[in-house]
Amino acid sequence: MQNLLPFFVAVPLAGGFLMPVLGRLFASRRAAAVLPILFGAALLGLAVRLVLLPDADTPPYWMGAWDFPIGVSLVADGLSKFVLLVVAVVSFAALLFSMDYMTRYTSPGLYYGLFMLMLAGMNGVVLAGDLFNLFVFLEVAGIASYALVAFGTEADELEASFKYLVLGSLASAFVLVAIAVLYNVTGHLNLAKIAETFRASPGPSTMLGAALSESKGGLTVPVYLAAAFLLMGFALKAALVPFHAWLPDAHPSAPAPISAMLSGVLIKACGVYVLARLVFSVFAGAEVFGIILVVLGALSMVTGALLAVGQSDLKRLLAYSSISQVGYVVVAIGTGLVLLAWSPASAALGAVAALALFGGLFHLANHAVFKSLLFLVSGSIEHATGTRALERLGGLGRRMPLTAWCLRAAALAISGIPPFGGFFSKFIILLVLVQAAVLAHWAFWIVAGLALGVALVTLLYYAKVQRAVLGGAPSPATADAREVPFGMALATAALALLCLASALILHPAVKSRLVDPAVAVLTARGSAAAEEGATPPLASDAAAHTAQPDALGRLP
Amino acid sequence: MTLDMLPYLLGFLLLVIGVYAIIAKRNLIKVIVGLLVIDYATNLLLILVGYRSNTGGAPMAPILTPQLTPAQIARHAVDPLPQALILTSIVIGLSVTALVVALAIRLYDRYGTFDTGRFRNLRG
Numbered sequence: 053m054q055n056l057l058p059f060f061v062a063v064p065l066a067g068g069f070l071m072p073v074l075g076r077l078f079a080s081r082r083a084a085a086v087l088p089i090l091f092g093a094a095l096l097g098l099a100v101r102l103v104l105l106p107d108a109d110t111p112p113y114w115m116g117a118w119d120f121p122i123g124v125s126l127v128a129d130g131l132s133k134f135v136l137l138v139v140a141v142v143s144f145a146a147l148l149f150s151m152d153y154m155t156r157y158t159s160p161g162l163y164y165g166l167f168m169l170m171l172a173g174m175n176g177v178v179l180a181g182d183l184f185n186l187f188v189f190l191e192v193a194g195i196a197s198y199a200l201v202a203f204g205t206e207a208d209e210l211e212a213s214f215k216y217l218v219l220g221s222l223a224s225a226f227v228l229v230a231i232a233v234l235y236n237v238t239g240h241l242n243l244a245k246i247a248e249t250f251r252a253s254p255g256p257s258t259m260l261g262a263a264l265s266e267s268k269g270g271l272t273v274p275v276y277l278a279a280a281f282l283l284m285g286f287a288l289k290a291a292l293v294p295f296h297a298w299l300p301d302a303h304p305s306a307p308a309p310i311s312a313m314l315s316g317v318l319i320k321a322c323g324v325y326v327l328a329r330l331v332f333s334v335f336a337g338a339e340v341f342g343i344i345l346v347v348l349g350a351l352s353m354v355t356g357a358l359l360a361v362g363q364s365d366l367k368r369l370l371a372y373s374s375i376s377q378v379g380y381v382v383v384a385i386g387t388g389l390v391l392l393a394w395s396p397a398s399a400a401l402g403a404v405a406a407l408a409l410f411g412g413l414f415h416l417a418n419h420a421v422f423k424s425l426l427f428l429v430s431g432s433i434e435h436a437t438g439t440r441a442l443e444r445l446g447g448l449g450r451r452m453p454l455t456a457w458c459l460r461a462a463a464l465a466i467s468g469i470p471p472f473g474g475f476f477s478k479f480i481i482l483l484v485l486v487q488a489a490v491l492a493h494w495a496f497w498i499v500a501g502l503a504l505g506v507a508l509v510t511l512l513y514y515a516k517v518q519r520a521v522l523g524g525a526p527s528p529a530t531a532d533a534r535e536v537p538f539g540m541a542l543a544t545a546a547l548a549l550l551c552l553a554s555a556l557i558l559h560p561a562v563k564s565r566l567v568d569p570a571v572a573v574l575t576a577r578g579s580a581a582a583e584e585g586a587t588p589p590l591a592s593d594a595a596a597h598t599a600q601p602d603a604l605g606r607l608p
Numbered sequence: 609m610t611l612d613m614l615p616y617l618l619g620f621l622l623l624v625i626g627v628y629a630i631i632a633k634r635n636l637i638k639v640i641v642g643l644l645v646i647d648y649a650t651n652l653l654l655i656l657v658g659y660r661s662n663t664g665g666a667p668m669a670p671i672l673t674p675q676l677t678p679a680q681i682a683r684h685a686v687d688p689l690p691q692a693l694i695l696t697s698i699v700i701g702l703s704v705t706a707l708v709v710a711l712a713i714r715l716y717d718r719y720g721t722f723d724t725g726r727f728r729n730l731r732g
Contacts, residue, residue, distance in 0.1 A: 217707065221646070221708075225626075225649075232657045
C-alpha cells in the first residue's frame with residue numbers, strides 16, 4: 053500500500069507553491085479560497101485515514117529511499133497521529149473561515165500560500181524522525197507564521213511580528229545548539245537512535261563529551277546541557293511563563309483565522325508536542341524534567357489567568373487565556389512524567405500516570421477546538437462591528453444569534469462546564485493531581501489547589517466576556533451589526549458542535565483508537581520509540597555503509 | 609577541563625553576547641545584529657562538533673577524491689555531517705534575516721526611527 057506519510061508534508065508544500073502562483077487567476081478574493089479549502093479537506097481526509105490505520109500499516113517513510121544512517125525519515129506513531137488529526141481539523145475550520153473573512157485583506161494568494169507553508173511545517177515537525185529535520189520544519193512553520201502575524205502591515209502588527217520573530221529565532225538557535233551537543237554526545241540525529249544510546253549509557257565520543265562527562269549512567273552533564281537548551285527553546289515556542297512575552301502581542305495581531313491556528317495548534321505542535329516527545333521518548337523520562345514541566349506549567353496556568361482578567365481587548369484576553377490553558381496541558385504531562393519515574397515503587401502510580409497523560413492530551417485537543425473557535429468568533433465579531441474592545445461591544449446576543457451561541461459554547465467549554473469536553477479534561481487533570489498528592493508527594497496539593505483556583509478564575513473572566521459582548525443594550529458599534537456570511541458561520545458552528553462532541557473521546561471505542569495509542573507511546577518511555585523509530589537492520593549492507601561519510605567510526 | 613575546551617567556551621561566549629544584544633539593545637538594527645551573532649555562534653558550535661582529534665595528524669577535509677579510499681576518509685577526515693547541517697542552517701538564517709530586515713524597514717516607514725523605546729505600545 054502507498055505510504056501516506058509523505059503526503060502530509062508534500063500536499064501543503066505543493067499548496068504553498070501553487071497558491072501564490074494561481075492566486076492572481078481568480079476573479080474574486082472569495083474564489084481564491086476554493087483551492088485552499090480543497091487542500092485542507094484532503095489533509096483532513098488523510099489524517100482520518102491515518103488514524104484509522106493500524107500502526108503496522110504505517111511504516112516509517114525514508115525520503116528518497118535512502119536507508120538508515122544517511123536517510124531522513126518521517127515516522128508516525130500514536131502520538132503524532134493524534135496531533136496530526138487535531139492540526140487537520142483546526143486548519144480546515146480556519147480555511148473555511150478565511151473564505152469570507154480574508155476578503156478585507158489584499159493578495160489572498162500570498163495569504164493561502166503562507167498558510168499552507170505553516171501547515172507543512174507543523175505536519176513536518178509532528179512527523180520528523182530526526183532532530184535536524186524537526187528543526188528545519190520548525191523554521192518553516194516559524195517563518196510562515198512570522199510573516200502571517202505581520203500580514204496586515206499595520207504598525208502594531210509589524211511590531212508584534214518583529215518581537216515574535218526575534219524570540220522565535222532565539223528559540224530556534226537554542227534548539228540548534230542542543231542538537232549540536234546531542235550529536236556530539238551520541239553520534240546520532242535520529243530520535244529513536246538517540247534514545248537507544250541513552251538507554252545503553254554511551255561513552256563520550258568526541259572532545260566535548262570527553263571533557264564534560266562524568267559517565268554516570270546514560271544522562272551525562274552534556275546531555276543535561278542539551279536538555280536545558282531544548283527546554284528553553286521549546287518553552288519559548290510553547291510560550292510557557294516566563295518565556296511567554298511574545299504571545300500576547302503576536303496572537304492578537306494576526307488575522308483571526310491565523311490567531312486560531314497559532315493559539316489552537318502551532319504552540320502545541322511546535323512546543324508542547326515536541327517537549328513531550330523529547331522528555332519521554334528521547335531523554336528516557338528522567339524525573340527532573342517532569343518536575344521542571346510541572347513548575348513551568350503551574351506558573352503559566354496562574355500567570356496567564358491573572359493577566360487575562362484585566363484585559364479589555366477581546367483577542368488579547370484570549371491570548372493570555374491560551375498561556376493559562378497550555379499550562380494545564382503541561383502540568384498534566386509533567387505530572388505523568390514524574391509519576392512514571394516513580395512508578396517502579398508502586399503499581400498504582402503507573403495507572404495514575406497514564407491517566408495524567410490522557411488528561412493532558414485530551415485537554416490539548418479540547419483547547420485546540422475551543423480556543424480556535426473563540427478566536428474565530430472574535431474575528432466574526434470584529435467583522436460585524438469593526439471593534440474588539442470589550443467596553444465598546446454589547447447586545448450582540450440578539451443581533452448575531454449564531455455567533456452568540458458559538459461564543460457561549462466555547463466559553464462554557466473553556467471554563468469547564470459539563471457536559472462540554474473541556475469539563476472532562478480539566479476534571480481528569482484535577483483528579484490526577486489529587487491522586488498524585490495522596491499517593492506520591494504532598495507538593496501536588498499545591499498544584500491541585502492552583503489548578504482549581506485557575507479554573508474558577510477562568511470561569512470568572514469568560515463570564516465577563518459573555519456579559520460584555522452578548523449582554524446589555526447594543527452600543528453604537530454594535531447597533532447595526534449583522535450575522536456573518538455563510539462560510540464563517542459554518543466554520544464556527546462546526547467547531548461549536550465539536551466542543552460538545554469532544555466529550556465523546558471518553559467513549560471507549562474512540563479512546564482506544566485515538567488517545568490510548570498516544571498515551572502508550574509516552575508511557576512506553578523510549579522502548580516504543582526504538583521499535584517504531586526507524587531502525588532497519590544494518591547488517592546486510594553494513595560494509596556499504598562504512599563507505600558513506602556518515603559512518604565516521606560513530607556507528608556501531 | 610583542558611585547553612581543548614577553549615573553542616567551545618568561546619563559542620558559547622559568542623552566543624551569550626548575541627543574547628545580551630537581543631535583550632538589552634533598544635535599536636532594531638542592533639537587535640538584528642544580535643540575531644546574526646547568535647546565528648554565527650550556533651554555526652561555529654556545530655562546526656566544532658564535527659572536529660575530531662583522533663585522526664592521527666591534522667584532520668583533512670572530507671572530500672572523496674579518486675586517490676583516496678572511503679576507509680581513509682573515515683579514518684582521517686573531520687565529520688562532514690555537521691557541515692551539511694550548517695549549510696541548511698545558513699540558508700534558514702538568510703531567510704529569517706531577509707524577513708526581519710523587511711519588517712524593520714516597514715517599521716522605520718511607520719515611526720521614522722529604529723528606537724524601540726519610541727514605539728507606541730505592545731509592551732509586556
